[in-house]
Amino acid sequence: MYINFWYPACLSEELTADKPLYVQMLGCAFVAFRDSAGQAHVLSNICVHRGASLAHGKVKGDAIECPYHGWQFQGSDGVCSKIPSLGKDGKIPARAKVDSYPVQEKYGLVFAFLGDLPEAERPPLMDIPEWGQDGWAITRMNNTWKANYLRSQENTLDPAHTEFVHPSMGYQGGREDYNVPDLKVIERDWGVGTMTTFVSPDLPSAAMKGVKGEGGMEAGAGHHGPAHTWTYLHFSPKAHAHQYSFKRPIDRFNFQSYFIQFRNFKTEAAVDAPMYERSLAVAEQDRVVVERLAPVLTPASSTEEVMVKADLVITKFRERLQEWEDKGWRIDVDKMDALKDKKMFSIPSPARRTTKGWALDPVPLLPAKGAALGERRAAE
């Protein structure tokens, strides 16, 4: 798992005015809450006094109050503003602060930037050009999978599984002339992808009747950062579905996916429910395969797999992951897990670049540029 990217903490609607929310991301615990102005905040969840869970405390104005001894931490910067046991004039120690993360609320989600990069250096959130545009209908789907999120990312980037896993888009091996054509890689700043032509059957569901054009359909997918993907399904030159998946790695064995689908055909509200059912069915077909992949984590070395040309985008994705590891952004999860009963860590927030004196150590990271290229430790 990687620091220094935006991750979706929760749905905007889940974060109500007065109730803090416990959120797990990248194997660490966080509290999300809204202040008196409705602004969302995401803080490290572990109270630096004696380790209570802030998410199980109360929102007090613009701060979160710990349920154990009532210390209050400000949403804006995580600094402790009240220690009741010290009395009115007590001096609050400088180390009484928790990490507070940059937040943006967009696409109906609350995103937190989990890392310490200054604003100008942060990878951007994945853009959704269709958001707020006329002519697109939206359906949303939120799923929790018992799988490593990178296994799922690679599934989305894999054009060769469609023929076998998704009966609505392929022939399940029933076509003699099936092959995946040479893939053209689309390179972007924070990800790679591809679009290709699929030969697919007529779409059987009532919602999709008449949508597909003659001949093949153009489709493809790409990733943005380690945990987010886009998928375009062009059923005909005019009928397009554009899908975006924002994943939140809960830990290395579970993730939460927030999926948003836009369509520019059959945009009437009555079609939303059948479109949702269709997306859910497709996701389920993926889930049953991905949750059974072995090992649960991508193997430590690519020599333990046999990759072919249809796996090109997956190979490119792994190269990007390696680049982020080389920057020193990859969490050393093995180390963190080995200590988990004795020591809590915190994802470093930007304030750590300018302020000293933090009670929790930052999460251990694999050394920048340290790992041999092409070698991927099973730390993910």
Ligand code: FES
């Ligand atoms: S543990 Fe939070 S106030 Fe004591």
Ligand SMILES: [Fe+2]
């Ligand atoms: Fe799939």
